[in-house]
Amino acid sequence: MNDVATLAGVSLKTVSNVINDYPHVREETRRRVTEAIAALGYRVNTTARNLRRGRTGMIGLAVPELQESYFGELADAVVQVADSRGLSVLIEATRADAAAELAMLANERRSMTDGLLFSPLLIDAEQLRAAVPANPVVLLGERVFGVGLDHASLANIDGTRAATAHLISRGARRVAAVGSPAADDVDHRFRDLAEGDLDRRPITTTSEQLRIEGYRRALAEAGLPYDPDLLLPTGPWRRASGAAAVTDAIDRGLDFDGVVGLNDAVALGAPHALAVRGVDVPGSVQVIGFDDLDESAYATPALTTVHQSRLEVAQVAFELLLDRFAVPTREPRLVVLPFTLVERDSTR
Amino acid sequence: MNDVATLAGVSLKTVSNVINDYPHVREETRRRVTEAIAALGYRVNTTARNLRRGRTGMIGLAVPELQESYFGELADAVVQVADSRGLSVLIEATRADAAAELAMLANERRSMTDGLLFSPLLIDAEQLRAAVPANPVVLLGERVFGVGLDHASLANIDGTRAATAHLISRGARRVAAVGSPAADDVDHRFRDLAEGDLDRRPITTTSEQLRIEGYRRALAEAGLPYDPDLLLPTGPWRRASGAAAVTDAIDRGLDFDGVVGLNDAVALGAPHALAVRGVDVPGSVQVIGFDDLDESAYATPALTTVHQSRLEVAQVAFELLLDRFAVPTREPRLVVLPFTLVERDSTR
DNA sequence: TTGTAAGCGTTATCAA
């Protein structure tokens, strides 16, 4: 920058003015500086600029792993929204490791970012409240509520309720829930709670627990019995574990005519397993998912599912973050995103 | 840091020494500093550190979009490898926009990173040679060769050759190539070129062109005719476009008993389309892909495909980049990654 | 409209 100033015969300040499009620069001066910049191939040093400005223009995104389609698509949306606001995204993968999740908040990398979008999977509300994040954090997902942080969450209960109700409306009477908690581990704290009230007090939970609550509500509303045998836990939500759980259920002779996958990944495992065992979808068993991944529309058969826009999640998260930058003291907000049901070929 | 020094009764330099694990610090001093750090909740400012050190510890990853499973998985691998080496990843999405791709190299964000892993899709060798990247670049993928940059590439020709040969060995005689270039647009420059020799001179090409060359070689080696009618172009490689191309082929009455998808995304569209038209896979038509995405193993039927490890790509790319940091003047290298064929249920 | 000079929070040199 010094060289540019010298070559253009102006001061450092003038070069800076030109670079930053400061309006009160004589046209002739601007031209000279621009030429000097080109001649020398000068590029601003963003690190120095950031140091001086006190912000980095980067936000962190911490997710379990990009390899899961859901998080890949989410990251894509976050990058897209960030870009539209002139921000960059520093991605961190916590790899289903609680220590890594906790480290995210205090991380040295935090000081390279202005804020963090954080999707925890394992740490609990207590740990999160105890941690002192270096800068604003917006929570994504369903792990913790009520910890005094801004939060963009999906309509877990209502979405799964709608999914289950859809299967029932199409004639299913014995609906298996794939990816559920273990039958003796279902949490009843949410029985009378509206989705938007989750933030009232500290809660540690899981997507499984919230979604199975939606499943139960749908059954209750339809007057169908809740049969714990129909809960098919999978551990991590993956195609493989979903397929394994359904295969196992078939082989045990479980009687079911519908499958609610608690997310699309496990749901996508079901048709695979059913096909291998010669069960017709949707003729004998209907399948519905939750997320509407890109690939779900091209599964065989195409998966009926609950659509939640990753782009919308990202937009809301950024809104919350930028609001927080502007008014650091404002009350934390929980935003529950809307959903729609997308009918495809895996239901009748 | 000043406050820490004051509280601990030492100088700035000593605090720095402690933070950076400089060995020659008296134990007692180290303790006092550590306590002061804890008491004040001090955290290093990475931006300042980076400015002073002259490096950022971040590398950029520029891909078309994370939403495509392939790039999501690749990004995951890159983040994983970066993490293992204490580096962070700044992700940028070029969104199939040539201007955005070109901007990647000169970008202000470049000065926030020490190097770039770049997967171009649209810009050509000429543009790439003309651009003066701010710091080391490693190319990923198959768009340009021979431009004097380090490069990690897949075995496009040989991989697709193996895929096609596999179908033929399983009895296919009329193999459609989904995701190919248009029949009158097939490039013959590669006819006698070995994969590893691609870097000899500047070449602008596409994955389509290289992979269709592999397809042709396999046909030739099996003594089967090359029938341009069997080329099914799709435009962008997506499940949707793959499905559409195959549906269209069926409806036109095209005679084929095998499908080589030039990547898994288009290949995964094929069983979908075939199922909709009541064609049995692999009974009547066998399908094979290229990439081995996570989801391919759980497609219905599970997709036989050419496996290339994203992790290996990432490792090689980092190797090249770190080597380049160490020896900036070394000759650029092209590394062509190995592949294996994974047999699943979409072939006989 | 442009210039001077201070300072952002570190690390590195050199001396003590």
Next chain:
DNA sequence: TTGATAACGCTTACAA
């Protein structure tokens, strides 16, 4: 083993 002091490359009061 520790300290003073000068950078790193930029932005920004403030002055001219």
